[in-house]
Amino acid sequence: MLALRALAQLATWPDLRQAVPSCGLGQAVRSAQGEIAHFHSDRDVDLRLTDRAIRRFAKDLRGSGVIRIVPGSPWVTLRLDAASDVDLLLTLVSVALQAQQAWPDPVGRVETGCNDQRGAGFVRADRSGF
Template identity: 85%
Template sequence: MTLASRAFAQLATWPDLRHAVPSCGLGRAVSSAQGEIAHFHSERDVDLRLTDRAIRRFAKDLRGSGAIRIVPGSQWLTLRLDAASDVDLLLTLVSAALQAQQACPDAVGRTVAGCNDQRGAGFVKADLGGI
């Protein structure tokens, strides 16, 4: 079982989450009553939606993690699942996302922009062939 499969299976047991079709159309997703939470785009990459306020609150700590990509202006973080600790981080952030959505839901009528996969903001390996 891959790390992404393991994380998805664990999230499927959470009572506040349900399986969903990702709005971007790629992979699998989980959502809450307030909207989409996570898109599993591959066996390693997951986009997680947080509120703007939650991203600002955690930004300094999140930027220090090599497993996370933050895209300015996006409500989505991209996580690379390379180790069991990355799954633990994902589960913690999903919990924070649920709490943030319940405490400060997005403004009525505000459209949530597409996930980072649609922005081409995933993890890209640098070509180091010339070094």
């Protein structure tokens, strides 16, 4: 129920509202600038950080042990296995909101789905890597 807990918390944020995800699977939250997160299961959440934010934080994201980065995607996937992973998600949603405002997508750029539609499923043997 970690994803539901995170979704409930995010639904109270004034800059976010619940929405139907563009990929059509699960639930989403979005800001005025676009989609922020897709909740695809009780444990898997795709978060749109923007390409620039991912490049800026890539080393830290990879080192977290709970995040999958898909090359070429503005989305990262978080695997929620513990309450601390929910805390990380909430922090990264804040980063995502700031990234959307600081580095908005070019006008006319079509929002691309999410990582749920890209490649194989999330696999992690332990918290040390992917």
